[in-house]
Amino acid sequence: MPDPSPAPVQSSLPTADGARPALLSWSALPFVPVPGTEAVAVPDSGPGDDPVAEDVRECAAAARPPGPVLERILRGPSGLGTVGLHPAQCEEPAAPEASAAGSPIPGLYHHPIPEPDPVRVEEVSRRIKAWALDEVELYPEEWEDQFDGFSVGRYMVACHPDAPTVEHLMLAARLMVAENAVDDCYCEDHGGSPIGLGGRLLLAHTALDALHTTKEYQPQWAQSLGADAPRRAYRSAMEYMLQEASPSQADRFRHDMARLHMGYLAEAAWAQTDHVPEVWEYLAMRQFNNFRPCPTITDTVGGYELPADLHAQPGMQRVIALAGNATTLVNDLYSYTKELASPGRHLNLPVVIADREGVSEREAYLKAVEVHNDLMHDFEAEAAAVAAACPAPSVLRFLRGVAVWVDGNHYWHQTNTYRYSLPDFW
Numbered sequence: 269m270p271d272p273s274p275a276p277v278q279s280s281l282p283t284a285d286g287a288r289p290a291l292l293s294w295s296a297l298p299f300v301p302v303p304g305t306e307a308v309a310v311p312d313s314g315p316g317d318d319p320v321a322e323d324v325r326e327c328a329a330a331a332r333p334p335g336p337v338l339e340r341i342l343r344g345p346s347g348l349g350t351v352g353l354h355p356a357q358c359e360e361p362a363a364p365e366a367s368a369a370g371s372p373i374p375g376l377y378h379h380p381i382p383e384p385d386p387v388r389v390e391e392v393s394r395r396i397k398a399w400a401l402d403e404v405e406l407y408p409e410e411w412e413d414q415f416d417g418f419s420v421g422r423y424m425v426a427c428h429p430d431a432p433t434v435e436h437l438m439l440a441a442r443l444m445v446a447e448n449a450v451d452d453c454y455c456e457d458h459g460g461s462p463i464g465l466g467g468r469l470l471l472a473h474t475a476l477d478a479l480h481t482t483k484e485y486q487p488q489w490a491q492s493l494g495a496d497a498p499r500r501a502y503r504s505a506m507e508y509m510l511q512e513a514s515p516s517q518a519d520r521f522r523h524d525m526a527r528l529h530m531g532y533l534a535e536a537a538w539a540q541t542d543h544v545p546e547v548w549e550y551l552a553m554r555q556f557n558n559f560r561p562c563p564t565i566t567d568t569v570g571g572y573e574l575p576a577d578l579h580a581q582p583g584m585q586r587v588i589a590l591a592g593n594a595t596t597l598v599n600d601l602y603s604y605t606k607e608l609a610s611p612g613r614h615l616n617l618p619v620v621i622a623d624r625e626g627v628s629e630r631e632a633y634l635k636a637v638e639v640h641n642d643l644m645h646d647f648e649a650e651a652a653a654v655a656a657a658c659p660a661p662s663v664l665r666f667l668r669g670v671a672v673w674v675d676g677n678h679y680w681h682q683t684n685t686y687r688y689s690l691p692d693f694w
């Protein structure tokens with residue numbers, strides 16, 4: 269494996285956003301490292317100087333109104349040149365950079381972001397292509413345009429403006445590419461099929477969650493991890509991830525990937541019998557076949573750790589689920605025309621609403637926009653409640669990291685005109 273720690277490329281970010289209420293201006297929050305949250309590997313120290321234990325204690329004691337630290341963090345940066353980071357102080361809401369391609373879906377609740385740092389975008393794009401070609405032999409030459417058109421560098425830089433180095437961004441970029449390779453090659457348009465999907469997914473999952481078996485069978489399993497592009501990509505991306513993630517961050521990621529694979533299986537089972545689920549059933553499937561594994565690594569990519577106990581809190585779990593669901597419905601809406609044009613019936617929220625609720629394609633699409641918007645509002649309200657109830661530095665930074673991932677994900681979908689185009693409903 270090549271040296272994964274080249275020189276850091278400095279970011280000119282952050283940041284600005286659209287019209288959020290001041291307390292919810294997650295994207296305008298500064299990504300200053302908060303004392304005690306920078307360290308990923310927490311030394312085994314005594315009770316007084318362990319920042320993780322400190323965060324847990326703080327939250328256990330915390331059901332209290334936002335204190336000065338929370339207010340400072342939520343208020344965002346101050347001083348010369350920072351007025352644009354405070355929507356409430358601007359006469360006009362911040363608009364996306366003129367260079368951003370693509371239009372947002374009319375009526376879709378979202379927060380525009382500034383253009384991602386072009387220096388970082390270029391460097392991540394260069395390194396991810398080298399990884400895909402030289403380290404995991406991900407795709408044949410004829411898929412190069414699609415790989416480039418995916419623009420994973422722009423995607424990950426937009427979603428992780430607080431990554432301390434490009435190598436931290438590469439953790440997210442490799443996993444994103446590997447996850448899409450599994451989806452494309454096992455489930456969808458690059459040779460995927462619902463037939464036999466369970467076996468393929470389970471064996472690929474062992475690249476993330478190792479098989480522990482006898483000496484006799486171990487070598488066969490080890491060899492299998494190089495057998496196809498999805499497994500090579502999962503194995504390599506996870507090896508890099510494990511160099512940075514703590515054991516509990518790695519386990520959180522494995523759990524989220526198991527959720528994702530369960531979602532793929534439900535989608536495949538319905539495709540096999542051409543079954544259209546009820547709308548709520550579709551939403552349940554899409555809660556698992558979901559972007560969740562991407563925002564939940566925000567702390568690893570940011571070089572700090574949300575302690576496992578705080579990640580597991582029901583309020584935090586609800587925030588994460590709502591964010592994952594909103595981001596995934598963004599995909600349903602932006603990929604609607606692409607999926608209509610693909611062979612067979614591809615389920616997405618507008619298609620399911622039209623079928624199960626007997627409304628026109630246009631009405632169904634507009635209703636799906638409303639469902640998305642409701643989830644976004646719930647996400648923001650719940651995140652604010654968790655921040656107020658548990659204002660530990662790592663919690664605040666994690667909540668902000670999830671929120672900027674949500675915004676970056678919208679930006680990428682809106683601007684990726686290579687993959688997506690809007691229907692003619694307005």
Ligand SMILES: CC(C)=CCC/C(C)=C(\C)COP(=O)(O)OP(=O)(O)O
Binds near residue numbers: 444560596603
């Ligand atoms: C990156 C990641 C964890 C993806 C998992 C789920 C997934 C593939 C999506 C949420 C994207 O949905 P979809 O398969 O519909 O993607 P496209 O519309 O083809 O871009």
Ligand SMILES: [Mg+2]
Binds near residue numbers: 599604607616
């Ligand atoms: Mg889609």
